[in-house]
Amino acid sequence: MEHLESVLGHSFRDRSLLTEALTHASLGYETQRTQPDNQRLEFLGDAVLQLLLSEILFDRYKDADEGLLTKTRAQLVSTKALAKVARGIQLGGFLLMGRGEESHGGRERDSSLADALEAVAGAVFIDGGMEAARHMAKRLFTAEIESLGASPVDQNPKGQLQEMLQAISPQSPSYRIIHESGPDHAKSFVAIVQWDGRELGRGHGRSKKEAEVEAARVALEAGPPTESAADYTTTRISNTTCENVG
Known part of the structure; x- marks a missing residue:
C-alpha cells in the first residue's frame, strides 16, 4: 500500500477506502461473501476525473472551443486511455479479484483497469478532498496531456476512417457490436x-459509441488497405492457380 500511495502522491488516512477501490466485484461473487467492491467508488471517481481533467484542459488550452475541449477530455477518459495510465502505475498488480477473473486475464483487462483507476480517484477524493484528487490527477495524467502538444487534437476517428476508405472505394465502413458484458450500470462493449467484406479493427468501450470509436482508431493505426476485397480475392485465386500449374 505504501508503494501505491507514493505513486498516487497521497497517503490515506482511511486505508479501507483504498482497499475498497482495488476490490473487483468478482471477489465477492466467488467467495459468496458480502463485501464492498469498487463499483460505487468507480461511479464517483468517474465524475471526479471528468471535472478535474476538464479544469486542467480549460486552463491549458485557452483558445480551444467547447467542442474541441469535450473531444479531448473524452479521449483522456476513454477506457483505453485510463487503462494505459493504470498500467503505467502497475495498478493491475494491486487488484483484489476472484481466481476465475484473474485466470481469464482480469488484471490486464482494459475495463477492469479503467474502473479501478476511477475508483481510486473516488477514494482519494473522499479521503483527502478535491485538492488531493487534483494533485493525483495532475501527477498521473501529465504525460498523456503533454503528448497532446501545444493544442489538443480534434479527433474524429470514424470520420477520418470513412474519408480514408472512400479515397479507395465509395463503399462506407460499417460497425457491429459483437459482445457486451457487465451489469446494466457498468456495461462493457x-x-x-x-469494410469491403473484411474486419479492419475492433475496440472496447463502456458504451457502444466508445467501442465503435476505438475500433475506428485501431483501423486508422493499421493504415489504409492495400487492395479491395475483390482485388484481394482475385490475387489469391491467381496465385493459387499459378502454384497449381507450377
Whole structure:
C-alpha cells in the first residue's frame, strides 16, 4: 500500500477506502461473501476525473472551443486511455479479484483497469478532498496531456476512417457490436468495423459509441488497405492457380 500511495502522491488516512477501490466485484461473487467492491467508488471517481481533467484542459488550452475541449477530455477518459495510465502505475498488480477473473486475464483487462483507476480517484477524493484528487490527477495524467502538444487534437476517428476508405472505394465502413458484458450500470462493449467484406479493427468501450470509436482508431493505426476485397480475392485465386500449374 505504501508503494501505491507514493505513486498516487497521497497517503490515506482511511486505508479501507483504498482497499475498497482495488476490490473487483468478482471477489465477492466467488467467495459468496458480502463485501464492498469498487463499483460505487468507480461511479464517483468517474465524475471526479471528468471535472478535474476538464479544469486542467480549460486552463491549458485557452483558445480551444467547447467542442474541441469535450473531444479531448473524452479521449483522456476513454477506457483505453485510463487503462494505459493504470498500467503505467502497475495498478493491475494491486487488484483484489476472484481466481476465475484473474485466470481469464482480469488484471490486464482494459475495463477492469479503467474502473479501478476511477475508483481510486473516488477514494482519494473522499479521503483527502478535491485538492488531493487534483494533485493525483495532475501527477498521473501529465504525460498523456503533454503528448497532446501545444493544442489538443480534434479527433474524429470514424470520420477520418470513412474519408480514408472512400479515397479507395465509395463503399462506407460499417460497425457491429459483437459482445457486451457487465451489469446494466457498468456495461462493457466490443465493436468491430468492417469494410469491403473484411474486419479492419475492433475496440472496447463502456458504451457502444466508445467501442465503435476505438475500433475506428485501431483501423486508422493499421493504415489504409492495400487492395479491395475483390482485388484481394482475385490475387489469391491467381496465385493459387499459378502454384497449381507450377
